[in-house]
Amino acid sequence: MLTKRIIPCLDIKDGRTVKGTNFVNLRDAGDPVELGAEYALQGADELVFLDITATVEERKTLIDLVRRVAHTINIPFCVGGGIGSVSDVSKLLNAGADKVSINSSAVRNPGLINELALEFGSQCIVVAIDTRYITLENGFQEHIVHTHGGRKPTELKTIEWAKEVEDRGAGEILLTSMDTDGTKAGFALELTAQISDNANIPIIASGGAGTMEHFYDVFTTGKADAGLAASIFHFKEIGIPELKYYLKGKGISMRI
Amino acid sequence: MYALERIGVAYELSDDANTIRSAERIIFPGVGEASTAMRSLRENGLDKLIPTLKQPFLGTCVGMQLLCKSSEENNTDCLGVFDVPVLKFPQIKGFKVPQTGWNDIYSYGCELTEGLAEHSYVYYNHGYYAPLCDYTVAKTEYMLEYSAMLQKDNFFAAQFHSEISGDVGQKIFENFLKIQ
Numbered sequence: 522m523l524t525k526r527i528i529p530c531l532d533i534k535d536g537r538t539v540k541g542t543n544f545v546n547l548r549d550a551g552d553p554v555e556l557g558a559e560y561a562l563q564g565a566d567e568l569v570f571l572d573i574t575a576t577v578e579e580r581k582t583l584i585d586l587v588r589r590v591a592h593t594i595n596i597p598f599c600v601g602g603g604i605g606s607v608s609d610v611s612k613l614l615n616a617g618a619d620k621v622s623i624n625s626s627a628v629r630n631p632g633l634i635n636e637l638a639l640e641f642g643s644q645c646i647v648v649a650i651d652t653r654y655i656t657l658e659n660g661f662q663e664h665i666v667h668t669h670g671g672r673k674p675t676e677l678k679t680i681e682w683a684k685e686v687e688d689r690g691a692g693e694i695l696l697t698s699m700d701t702d703g704t705k706a707g708f709a710l711e712l713t714a715q716i717s718d719n720a721n722i723p724i725i726a727s728g729g730a731g732t733m734e735h736f737y738d739v740f741t742t743g744k745a746d747a748g749l750a751a752s753i754f755h756f757k758e759i760g761i762p763e764l765k766y767y768l769k770g771k772g773i774s775m776r777i
Numbered sequence: 778m779y780a781l782e783r784i785g786v787a788y789e790l791s792d793d794a795n796t797i798r799s800a801e802r803i804i805f806p807g808v809g810e811a812s813t814a815m816r817s818l819r820e821n822g823l824d825k826l827i828p829t830l831k832q833p834f835l836g837t838c839v840g841m842q843l844l845c846k847s848s849e850e851n852n853t854d855c856l857g858v859f860d861v862p863v864l865k866f867p868q869i870k871g872f873k874v875p876q877t878g879w880n881d882i883y884s885y886g887c888e889l890t891e892g893l894a895e896h897s898y899v900y901y902n903h904g905y906y907a908p909l910c911d912y913t914v915a916k917t918e919y920m921l922e923y924s925a926m927l928q929k930d931n932f933f934a935a936q937f938h939s940e941i942s943g944d945v946g947q948k949i950f951e952n953f954l955k956i957q
Contacts, residue, residue, distance in 0.1 A: 595943050
């Protein structure tokens with residue numbers, strides 16, 4: 522039976538893993554390859570490496586890092602952050618990444634999704650959507666796509682954008698709720714379920730994981746195909762093995 | 778490639794008939810779309826060569842589908858090593874296509890799965906499948922039961938991505954490298 526996936530996310534700066542809460546108090550947390558390998562050993566189903574820097578010099582460091590990850594780790598991994606062109610994607614996939622995730626560049630130029638899907642296949646194109654529930658000028662409240670780490674609102678309604686990225690050839694959606702991100706109060710269940718119900722591609726839910734029960738909720742009520750988290754894994758608040766045993770015990774299909 | 782480097786095996790990436798004919802063993806990975814892949818095999822004459830090869834041969838993912846008789850993906854005639862058509866997954870509510878993620882394999886019947894626990898998990902990413910047939914040597918299930926692995930003589934094939942299927946995938950490669 523196809524299992525639900527548990528995905529740790531590693532933030533990368535200058536080729537090193539950084540840990541922090543809400544992007545403050547960033548501190549060095551070691552070699553991403555070692556940390557990724559450790560997560561793989563613990564039973565992570567996939568890894569996401571998110572590059573939170575973007576200068577040219579640092580991109581080269583990222584390519585080297587991707588190559589080292591591919592040499593070491595035998596589970597799928599996705600690389601995101603600052604990817605804006607076919608040539609960016611080509612470099613990362615050639616270096617051994619299994620998937621890439623694009624975000625702001627897809628919002629700026631939605632045709633990029635079609636272009637990448639055609640060139641490399643949908644299976645390796647993940648579109649990341651950062652969303653926030655805001656009050657519009659007309660007084661209505663709406664889930665709206667945000668860019669720039671969730672700071673800048675766009676004109677796009679999240680549910681419509683999710684449908685559009687699928688139609689354009691995205692293979693998966695990484696949905697991060699900026700409302701729940703960092704709160705440890707649970708994933709955005711209602712929105713995740715609504716998007717998953719409308720989509721025929723997998724939804725990776727992100728933002729808000731604080732307890733093991735939150736993962737249970739996002740796989741049941743939230744109808745997510747995968748759950749992603751960063752700090753609770755990095756700070757060892759929840760161990761991946763105990764999380765997977767807990768979920769399996771509650772009847773969620775897990776690879777153990 | 779990286780999977781082979783991880784277990785320290787020398788390899789060469791090639792589309793040259795002579796190189797392929799003289800290789801000790803061959804891995805035929807595949808991503809992408811069936812008709813485009815078949816066209817490039819025909820351009821290099823590899824469509825005629827591959828079915829005649831005698832050394833251990835492993836096709837994975839689209840590589841497995843190309844070894845079958847045909848694919849519903851753009852109605853493509855394939856290599857015909859395995860006399861079975863590749864079909865498109867049906868549309869069933871609650872099952873997303875392509876299947877993306879880890880699923881189990883069982884009912885083993887070839888050397889590649891030696892030493893694996895029944896119901897080991899491997900990583901899939903595919904929208905087409907080979908039905909159960911005489912060549913099925915491992916089964917899996919998504920919407921319906923179908924072939925996770927096929928074998929006929931020296932030809933082995935796996936629908937999943939063994940190169941990123943953790944220790945299970947690595948074991949399958951190691952077993953393949955032991956075949957004489």
